């Protein structure tokens with residue numbers, strides 16, 4: 031016998047549940063421009079604070095302020111705006127297509143467009159992303175044909191992946207977009223391995239790993255950080271903290287660390303938090319991290335603070351686990367509206383121009399969709415050939431597969 035009380039576990043709970051008033055008082059937001067910009071070769075010990083703050087460039091008035099501002103030209107920012115608007119329009123059309131039964135599944139980026147679109151600009155040709163399913167902006171911002179993306183979503187006769195992947199799990203070596211795996215976090219170790227291989231070959235190409243807040247709870251995440259830290263691999267370790275992992279709030283995977291960025295500190299990896307809804311801040315931080323990797327200074331961990339405004343996927347109903355108005359209460363706003371306000375202040379955008387761009391983009395997305403649908407959708411028209419499933423795995427087809435192909439008569 032002893033005097034101890036029975037042990038209990040601590041199970042974190044989200045601040046509010048459906049029916050409650052949204053509460054983001056736990057998200058401490060510094061003023062835009064307030065966080066210093068260290069040299070890329072700063073001693074990691076001296077910049078630990080960056081893991082607990084939020085780097086922001088665009089202020090409430092839409093001005094770009096502080097030491098992380100001033101890196102992009104008017105033309106580049108307008109291009110960024112169009113990329114984000116294209117991604118949002120693409121998402122909206124594919125969501126409807128899923129409801130119409132033209133595809134089985136879709137995942138949208140609503141509210142997170144700035145992250146993948148701005149990050150892509152900081153990379154060079156040959157660099158490789160190891161993305162999750164919520165970074166299609168990497169493809170859009172690199173000029174990957176939208177028709178090919180749609181054909182993948184429809185699993186039709188022109189699907190570049192021949193029906194082998196779940197919709198939205200794209201792959202394009204040429205566009206620096208490694209094949210997406212549905213097994214969360216596996217891409218994190220692969221990214222670090224790819225980066226190490228690049229260094230072993232004395233190449234100059236760098237890698238970018240991507241993961242969601244929830245998936246950082248996977249052991250692959252931690253294994254990747256060990257290798258990246260020990261060998262100073264040329265990799266950018268991105269964590270997209272969109273507050274939710276399907277119905278699980280970020281407090282579960284975050285644990286006691288305070289922030290996701292703080293995870294990097296125990297590995298001696300410079301770790302930054304950035305406003306994920308601020309196109310300029312995302313670009314500035316990505317550029318800083320890319321320079322570190324390219325100058326052989328090693329990995330950088332970046333936490334993008336954002337909010338998943340849409341459902342997790344077309345199979346999810348967020349009203350079951352969070353207040354309906356929560357996304358309106360998100361204090362970092364909407365990335366498209368924020369960049370729009372900034373462009374208006376710079377004198378290179380206007381309400382009319384915005385409406386015109388929306389109409390043009392919608393026209394081009396609809397045109398791409400018409401073309402993609404002419405090659406088939408889930409239940410109608412062309413499909414990948416059954417013969418395709420025997421191709422592309424072995425350099426020379428083994429006899430047992432040849433026999434199976436003959437039996438299938440394809």
Ligand SMILES: Cc1ncc(C[n+]2csc(CCOP(=O)(O)OP(=O)(O)O)c2C)c(N)n1
Pocket residue numbers: 162164212213214241242243244245246270272274275276338342
């Ligand atoms: C290893 C593994 N476990 C669970 C799942 C099921 N699953 C798919 S997405 C997801 C949530 C991931 O949340 P997060 O990492 O925050 O990314 P987000 O969807 O918010 O972008 C889960 C649990 C899976 N695909 N793989």
Ligand SMILES: [Mg+2]
Pocket residue numbers: 242243244270271272273274275276
């Ligand atoms: Mg998440």
